[in-house]
Amino acid sequence: MVQIDFEQDIEKRKKYRSAFNRVSNIIGGIKLCLSLIIFATVYTVWVNHFPAGGVLLIAAEAVVFVIACIYHDYYIEKVHHEEGLIAIHQNNIMRKNGKWQEFSDIGEEYIDENHDYAMDLDIVGARSLFQFLNSTYTYYGRTAFSKDLLHARYSKKEIEDRQKAVAELGSMYEFASELEYRFSKIELDREFPELVTELKRTEKFLKHSWMKVLLCASQILTMASILWGIFTTGENKWAAVGIMLSVQIILCILGAGKIKSYIHILYRSSCKIDAYNPVLEWICGQEFKSDKMKGIKEQVQYSRTAVKKLSLIYEHVSQCHNGIMKMILDAFFLWSYKNALDLEIWKQKYGASIEGCFLLLGELESLLSFANLPRVCEGVSLPEYREEDNVVRAEGLGHPLIGNEKRVCNDMTLCREIFIISGSNMSGKTTFMRTVGINLVLAYAGSFVCAGRMSCSGMRIVTSMRIVDDLKGGTSTFYAELKKIKRIIDLAGRDKHTLFLIDEIFRGTNSVDRMKGAEGVLKELWRYGAAGMITTHDLEICRLAEEEEDVKQGDLSQKDTKPSREKKYQNIVNYSFCETYQGDEIQFDYRLRKGRSTTTNGEYLLKQIGIL
Numbered sequence: 001m002v003q004i005d006f007e008q009d010i011e012k013r014k015k016y017r018s019a020f021n022r023v024s025n026i027i028g029g030i031k032l033c034l035s036l037i038i039f040a041t042v043y044t045v046w047v048n049h050f051p052a053g054g055v056l057l058i059a060a061e062a063v064v065f066v067i068a069c070i071y072h073d074y075y076i077e078k079v080h081h082e083e084g085l086i087a088i089h090q091n092n093i094m095r096k097n098g099k100w101q102e103f104s105d106i107g108e109e110y111i112d113e114n115h116d117y118a119m120d121l122d123i124v125g126a127r128s129l130f131q132f133l134n135s136t137y138t139y140y141g142r143t144a145f146s147k148d149l150l151h152a153r154y155s156k157k158e159i160e161d162r163q164k165a166v167a168e169l170g171s172m173y174e175f176a177s178e179l180e181y182r183f184s185k186i187e188l189d190r191e192f193p194e195l196v197t198e199l200k201r202t203e204k205f206l207k208h209s210w211m212k213v214l215l216c217a218s219q220i221l222t223m224a225s226i227l228w229g230i231f232t233t234g235e236n237k238w239a240a241v242g243i244m245l246s247v248q249i250i251l252c253i254l255g256a257g258k259i260k261s262y263i264h265i266l267y268r269s270s271c272k273i274d275a276y277n278p279v280l281e282w283i284c285g286q287e288f289k290s291d292k293m294k295g296i297k298e299q300v301q302y303s304r305t306a307v308k309k310l311s312l313i314y315e316h317v318s319q320c321h322n323g324i325m326k327m328i329l330d331a332f333f334l335w336s337y338k339n340a341l342d343l344e345i346w347k348q349k350y351g352a353s354i355e356g357c358f359l360l361l362g363e364l365e366s367l368l369s370f371a372n373l374p375r376v377c378e379g380v381s382l383p384e385y386r387e388e389d390n391v392v393r394a395e396g397l398g399h400p401l402i403g404n405e406k407r408v409c410n411d412m413t414l415c416r417e418i419f420i421i422s423g424s425n426m427s428g429k430t431t432f433m434r435t436v437g438i439n440l441v442l443a444y445a446g447s448f449v450c451a452g453r454m455s456c457s458g459m460r461i462v463t464s465m466r467i468v469d470d471l472k473g474g475t476s477t478f479y480a481e482l483k484k485i486k487r488i489i490d491l492a493g494r495d496k497h498t499l500f501l502i503d504e505i506f507r508g509t510n511s512v513d514r515m516k517g518a519e520g521v522l523k524e525l526w527r528y529g530a531a532g533m534i535t536t537h538d539l540e541i542c543r544l545a546e547e548e549e550d551v552k553q554g555d556l557s558q559k560d561t562k563p564s565r566e567k568k569y570q571n572i573v574n575y576s577f578c579e580t581y582q583g584d585e586i587q588f589d590y591r592l593r594k595g596r597s598t599t600t601n602g603e604y605l606l607k608q609i610g611i612l
Contacts, residue, residue: 578598
């Protein structure tokens with residue numbers, strides 16, 4: 001991946017911002033001067049009883065003032081644009097420097113204590129993968145990103161297509177940051193799905209054709225009366241105009257309830273639909289190489305017209321917020337009826353497909369979030385998805401939430417096996433399991449992973465790591481763990497494509513029961529063909545990976561021929577982490593080793609804090 005110099009880009013944007021701000025201030029000063037000049041001109045013209053030349057001068061000055069206002073707004077928007085891009089670059093610097101935990105958005109609404117792995121692997125919540133990578137702003141974007149992290153169910157082909165799209169977005173930082181900025185201008189409106197549901201309903205506003213004929217006739221008569229009043233003479237020529245205007249106002253009053261019921265969601269929704277237009281324009285103006293991004297662009301091009309027309313209807317509806325303006329528009333144009341009928345026509349043509357447009361944009365936001373990883377995390381790659389049973393192979397596998405300077409990477413191969421990982425306190429057992437789990441979550445979402453190379457098969461991830469008791473429910477820590485592990489066994493019994501991660505198995509009970517329970521769990525999971533890892537301090541549990549049994553070989557008819565001995569559980573393997581001591585200091589290298597642990601540090605730690 002191309003390394004991005006965020007600091008250099010920030011400096012460039014700051015220079016642009018200063019230049020635009022300087023021009024904006026100049027135009028602001030010009031506006032102030034024009035205001036004073038117009039005021040002085042109006043006073044002079046008023047004193048001189050409005051000479052024709054003075055009126056023309058006022059009109060010219062007003063035109064110049066309006067032009068100045070337009071340019072002032074333009075340069076103010078340019079300043080905001082540069083500030084928005086600077087904020088995006090700064091967020092990426094915070095991700096890279098390990099300060100991303102200061103981000104306020106932790107995906108709190110997606111926290112589910114009963115999820116298979118979310119809380120144990122830090123997928124959502126404080127100090128989570130969501131907090132680290134999320135750059136979504138819209139309702140559908142957040143929903144898509146959370147779904148990709150928590151409920152990804154993609155086929156091999158879909159994963160490969162997503163990987164190519166994420167890689168392409170990751171290499172197009174200028175395009176991606178501009179797109180993120182444009183998404184940021186769309187407010188997070190949780191009523192938006194209700195708006196989309198309403199837009200999908202294709203019932204007609206006016207079910208009786210005679211009502212449309214009546215409205216059309218009223219419009220024709222009103223326009224005819226106005227033309228008659230303009231081009232004819234007579235004492236009562238404007239009476240007909242007044243009557244028709246009054247009739248149209250009455251028609252709008254009588255239909256106000258029905259009109260409001262039909263377009264009420266456009267009033268209630270705080271989301272500015274027109275804010276989607278710059279997003280769509282930016283996507284349509286870019287050329288892509290990956291099939292998925294090409295497909296997104298193609299669908300966006302089709303939806304762009306629909307969103308533009310809906311945005312225009314929303315703008316027309318907004319003009320009725322002012323009571324006086326509404327009365328004038330209704331009187332002359334039956335404006336409220338026009339908006340409802342325009343919405344009806346729009347629904348008939350675009351209603352069925354509009355949800356797909358917003359879902360697609362949400363998916364694109366999710367892909368943009370995953371594209372942040374290769375920009376801020378060193379040693380990443382796109383994993384290979386394999387059609388095998390329960391396989392994970394990785395070189396240089398590291399935890400993406402640990403800073404680049406502190407991260408320690410390991411090689412591993414898990415092939416339809418169960419790892420018993422032993423080791424002393426703080427040696428890295430739990431972090432290693434979380435490293436495997438969180439990278440598989442990324443892999444199944446079609447993202448980069450924090451590994452030099454990685455291949456994996458599709459498995460359902462289920463964990464038992466952070467165990468919390470329930471005082472109100474009368475559930476102890478041990479019983480809470482029992483329920484979690486029972487769930488893991490049940491899932492493995494239904495689907496052998498299960499990867500389990502169990503930390504400190506049965507830590508809440510005595511060593512005798514822990515040994516019996518761990519042995520029973522491992523044998524059951526082994527029997528079902530599941531793959532996974534458990535960590536333990538209890539070295540007695542490691543003996544299960546070393547048990548042997550007699551295996552008959554060749555002709556055993558001779559009395560001196562003895563059966564050979566082999567491992568009883570071929571797919572249960574011991575791994576460990578250890579520490580070393582230099583003087584009074586303990587040091588960890590966080591490297592995964594084959595075999596059971598040969599070191600302990602409990603006594604050392606007890607002495608360190610003065611208990612022994």
